[in-house]
Amino acid sequence: MANENHDLFYHHNNHHHDDDELNPSNFSFSQNFQGFDLSTTPTTTFTDYLHGSMDYNTLSKAFDLSCSSSEVVSSINDNNMKKSSAGDSESSSSNEAEAVIEQDSTKMEKKDKHPKLGSQDGDENSKKENKVKKKEKKPKEPRFAFLTKSEIDHLEDGYRWRKYGQKAVKNSPYPRSYYRCTSQKCIVKKRVERSYQDPSIVMTTYEGQHNHHCPATLRGNAASNIFSSPSLFGSNSIPLEQRIHQDFLAQFLPSYSQSNNHQMFHQNVPLPPHQQQQFQLLQDNGLLQDLLPSSFPGKQEQ
DNA sequence: CGGTTTTGACCGGCGC
């Protein structure tokens, strides 16, 4: 992670004014992404995946964007970083949700559970050696990250999660929480942290693919239809980009539709209070203008 | 009482 800066593109809503907001250089994103340190997670934009299978307008339509087709975008890539001038203003639009896809990454993921404090000397050494042998880095599960404006850290997404850790984030007063899908054998993980630059923004990062259906589906609750997609990146039958797209929409449509006074997905099903709260917030802030066109030349060598 | 959260310790990678 020596040199991991990130490309960042910003497209603003036309209902916002001026271009000073348009200029990426107005954002001090050289190493941060709206207050998030993503240096350890190479990412590519959502649109990268959309190219070829879906265009930006389609998305806009899908989201029924009330405000034009432009939106806040940011892409983050660690391979080719142009440092946006560490700018000044981060006044920046505070009303936005942004989506990025973090693709794999060369970081390795440790899968094995090592005994905590070793003292079982016995095979300890051999274990270590095995590890050393396995020097090759495991490719990481695909990641998908997005920013959401919400007071709620852990956003409801239809799956059940168990928190397994929390860490202080460097340079941020807000901790990062780690969640694992509670479903057996499901290795999907989720990371949630709040921007220190704009505390109203929460970044959620999913990693891996569910090997099961969304529990909400089975229960037939509000999220059921919405989150019926079996997995975030699962199901090999359709192209990744489509899956991502579907899942992305699945995750945001309800919020966004409500924010536009549409009742598409939850018309008959009252949302749980915390979700209402969450969605209300989105509405108040005109959230979810995500997705981006942006062709960022980013090549991601895995 | 079983599942979840909290929280300090541990692990491994990385830079110096």
Next chain:
DNA sequence: GCGCCGGTCAAAACCG
């Protein structure tokens, strides 16, 4: 080698 840091573990606390 050491320290930093992100990520994970797991025991204890918590909760419905």
